[in-house]
Amino acid sequence: MKENEKKSRILLQLFITFMKIGTFTFGGGYAMIPLIQRETVVKRKWVDDEDILNIVAIAESTPGPIAINTSTFVGYRVGGFWGAVVGTAGMILPSFVIILAISFVLKRFQDIQIVKYAFNGIRAGVLALIIRALWLMYKNVKKSAVTYIVMAAAFVLCAFADVNVIIVIACCALFGLITSYIKTGKEKQNI
């Protein structure tokens, strides 16, 4: 009985903590890492700083939004399967409710002239944000002949050849795998 009570208290704490993180991180992505660190490491002591670094590394190499990767991972470490469910649900709930509310009004406001003007300006601003994101990601890529080829191929195939994005992504992963095996194979031969 007592064991059950303790467990449900942890689940409730997980839910509330991730709801807080989900509510206060605007824009999502890496912006939420500092808040996650403060809430789960400093305040709750559920995981340590090394775990957070690992989570970031894993989030980079698994599909899906970082928010979900993190809440599932920490939730699982603290409360098993149901911890993962509850943590992830808490993370999603705030943005889910807010976007639902917005979707009801956005369509109605979109036809007002002043809102149209505002969005004309906003789209140019958003383009700037995407260009900056592109620059940051470009800086983070290790530069070699292989990566330049992949970058150029993915760009051309998607922008001008209209190839399905999923196929492009899958091919690039396969290409990366093959070239890295060839590279390690050569290194072994040299030894």
Add this chain to the structure above:
Amino acid sequence: MIYIRLLWTFFKIGAFTFGGGYAMLPLVESEVMAHGWMDEQDIVNFIAVSESTPGSFAINVATYVGEEVAGIAGSVCATLGVVLPSFIIILIIAGCYKKFRDSGIIKGCMSGLKPAVVGLIGASVISVGREVFIPDGLAVEIFKAAGTYVSAGILVIALILSFKKVHPIIIIILSAILGIAAGYIA
């Protein structure tokens, strides 16, 4: 059935986006536009909404598209779809994440995926840029010749601010104000 189509489409989006933030954009563009659920303009507008509200772009866009297409039940399906792939994968590797992280196969795949995402976002810059500067839509009739200069001006200002690490929400608000001012002056 529409609910299953929403779930499956967003499951694919969730399963094939690596790295957070705008890495999602190329896939959302192609999958959501292929179904006719949103056009390029809707997507760019929604990026601004997503940057100004909590949560990540993927979840926000899933919730929004789901609601637009099939009501609240639709938004639940789409959101569930985008979340499930990473939820399942993290559950599988949570116990052995060190092994996973150091695995040669994962490292090899990532060495191809990282530059691929850069190329794909580059493609998104082209599609969004096309929407900003040569929109076919009728909603922007005031933004023709003069509009191109206005958009270019806002783009340059926003670029400078974003490289000075000004918060995206401030950039969006400023772009909105400039857009309104330009609209009424023209």
